[in-house]
Amino acid sequence: MAAEAKDRSGKLRWLLVAIPFAWLLIFFLIPFFNVLKLSFSTRARALPPYKPVFDFADGIAGFFAKLQQLTLANHLSLFTDPRYVEAYLSSLKIAAISTVLILLVAYPIAYGMARAPREWRSMLVMMVILPFWTSFLIRVYAWIGILGNEGLLNGFLLWLGVIDQPITILTTDWAVYIGIVYSYLPFMILPLYATLEKMDETLLEAAADLGCPPIEAFWKITFPISLPGVVAGCFLVFIPITGEFVIPELLGGSGTKMIGKTLWYEFFNNRNWPLASAVAVVLLLILVVPIVLFQNAQKASEAK
Amino acid sequence: MRKGQSWFNTTSVALGFAFLYAPIVILVIYSFNDSKLVTVWGGFSTRWYVELLNDQAMLDAAWITLRLALLSATLATVLGTLAAITMVRFGRFLGRSLFSGMIYAPLVMPDVITGLSLLLLFVSIDIDRGFWTVTLAHTTLTMCFVAVVVQSRLVVFDRSLEEAALDLGCPPFKTFFVITLPLILPAVVAGWMLAFTLSLDDLVIASFTTGPGATTLPMKIFSQVKFGVTPEINAISTILITIVAIGVIAASLFNKRREVERQKAERLAMQG
Numbered sequence: 241m242a243a244e245a246k247d248r249s250g251k252l253r254w255l256l257v258a259i260p261f262a263w264l265l266i267f268f269l270i271p272f273f274n275v276l277k278l279s280f281s282t283r284a285r286a287l288p289p290y291k292p293v294f295d296f297a298d299g300i301a302g303f304f305a306k307l308q309q310l311t312l313a314n315h316l317s318l319f320t321d322p323r324y325v326e327a328y329l330s331s332l333k334i335a336a337i338s339t340v341l342i343l344l345v346a347y348p349i350a351y352g353m354a355r356a357p358r359e360w361r362s363m364l365v366m367m368v369i370l371p372f373w374t375s376f377l378i379r380v381y382a383w384i385g386i387l388g389n390e391g392l393l394n395g396f397l398l399w400l401g402v403i404d405q406p407i408t409i410l411t412t413d414w415a416v417y418i419g420i421v422y423s424y425l426p427f428m429i430l431p432l433y434a435t436l437e438k439m440d441e442t443l444l445e446a447a448a449d450l451g452c453p454p455i456e457a458f459w460k461i462t463f464p465i466s467l468p469g470v471v472a473g474c475f476l477v478f479i480p481i482t483g484e485f486v487i488p489e490l491l492g493g494s495g496t497k498m499i500g501k502t503l504w505y506e507f508f509n510n511r512n513w514p515l516a517s518a519v520a521v522v523l524l525l526i527l528v529v530p531i532v533l534f535q536n537a538q539k540a541s542e543a544k
Numbered sequence: 545m546r547k548g549q550s551w552f553n554t555t556s557v558a559l560g561f562a563f564l565y566a567p568i569v570i571l572v573i574y575s576f577n578d579s580k581l582v583t584v585w586g587g588f589s590t591r592w593y594v595e596l597l598n599d600q601a602m603l604d605a606a607w608i609t610l611r612l613a614l615l616s617a618t619l620a621t622v623l624g625t626l627a628a629i630t631m632v633r634f635g636r637f638l639g640r641s642l643f644s645g646m647i648y649a650p651l652v653m654p655d656v657i658t659g660l661s662l663l664l665l666f667v668s669i670d671i672d673r674g675f676w677t678v679t680l681a682h683t684t685l686t687m688c689f690v691a692v693v694v695q696s697r698l699v700v701f702d703r704s705l706e707e708a709a710l711d712l713g714c715p716p717f718k719t720f721f722v723i724t725l726p727l728i729l730p731a732v733v734a735g736w737m738l739a740f741t742l743s744l745d746d747l748v749i750a751s752f753t754t755g756p757g758a759t760t761l762p763m764k765i766f767s768q769v770k771f772g773v774t775p776e777i778n779a780i781s782t783i784l785i786t787i788v789a790i791g792v793i794a795a796s797l798f799n800k801r802r803e804v805e806r807q808k809a810e811r812l813a814m815q816g
Contacts, residue, residue, distance in 0.1 A: 252716065252717070257634060260627035260630060260643075260687070261627075261639070264627075264643070264646040264647070264688075265646070267662065267665070267680060267681075267683075268649070268684055269646055271664060271665040274665055274668055275657075278664055288667045345560070346560075348552075348553075348560070349556055349557055349559075349560030351553065352552075352553035352554065352556040352560070355550070356553065356557065364557065366792075366796065367561060367564075370789070370792060371564050371568060373741050373788045373791075373792050374784065374785045374788050374789075375741075375745045375781070375785075377745065377747055377762050377766060378571070378765070378777075378781040378784065379567060379568065381777060382568065382570060382571040382781075384769070385570065386567060390584075392570060425560075425564065426564075429560075475652070476651075476652065479652040479654070480652055480653075480655075482654065483653075483654020483655065483656050485655065485656050485748055486747060500654055500655075500656045503656045503657075503660065504656060504748075507752075508751075513664070516660060520656070520657045520660050520661070523657065527654075531649060531652065534648070535645060535648055535649075538644075538648055539644075
């Protein structure tokens, strides 16, 4: 009877695995291959606005005939048209600079939180998470009112007398950086805090007793210990920033080129679905390296 | 030395929190601004809230968004909890690294790619886009967040409790609902709330996967903001912020209460 029950629970087990597994296959993995397929197609005046790539509706011969119509033109144009090259490079540049900025802003905050009195810490963590629960779109929108020419920041600077004429911040890359740092800050603070909080403070006391100045102790002890948090935080922010659409669209100007924005315009404004797919495929190829690194880092921390 | 260090710590935490909260506070204050210009203070007024209540299109969008978030968060919680159990309990199985990849990848994947790929899926299997396609899209995205949250709780879970129940002849299914689920409930609730707010918040994926008649609130806000800043958006933002704040505070009180009760029960058990 026990064996029978075990057998039944074994079957149940597989059913339990199968449901989420199948769901993610159908709604996450297979759609990517679909995007890849479509990226080889060409645009058409039809609904949906692309030429079918291949299916078995026309039999085997039809399948091969369609296969021959596939084109690499979409992908190639991404590498030859300077508009796209520029958008990719500029996305990577903005993501890299933002990641460094976020790290610089987040580190002292996470450090201060980890060294706060123990009974305060969980409340501080809660307060970092709280803005994250409120709408991302609304928080980006709030910056429009602050950064505009007649915005609060310019008003404040004029009042201080630092400037005698409003400076243009909104619609520049500066506004995009401010918006990105602001929106992604919690994603960096939390992993940093998690590693810093676990750190044994007696190590610093020992270093101080041995005559090590605090700054040197920081670089030799604290920073290496926090490295897993630094790595996790950087990956968590770098990848989504590269494909960011909302922030450059709302805070940046026409001069801000980012690939998420390009993809959106190719899709919605130009209705060139095959080209938009090719943009996504190439972006994904670029992001594969950091995504794989991120997964390995996750696995390493899981193994610990 | 110790004193100087803590001065630095306090300042950086205070400045950090000021940066995180200032825009939200400013937004809330200006939602009560009488002036039509968002940046000029024209006295206290609730006129934008009144205007909002008369904006039927905005209310419709809010209603759709709410139903969508309730439905997709619930589906995502069931699927995400199953996925977390699979990840933690089932050891090695064929396709495990593929499965874990599919759970972590959506967390960092740019929204434009996820949105585009789901849209093309819906087009190629030829289903009408609208409320249901957005629900499917949101469920897929948010179940991964639920899985990660629940997983972190399951990892520190004491399995001997489950084993004891099974040894005493409790069927696996019942064991799950009587023992496992109540113990991981705080994580499941947190996962549901995260899924719910992510769904309320999403603009990009919804824009790709929606169809006629299913305009969500973020889509509505986004298109209004593109036309120019209107104080009505401040009012609706303030309402959303208030709802979320109440929800989060209620949930944390609920968790704290459970924790206190659990500790009390443990103490009693020890004494008994």
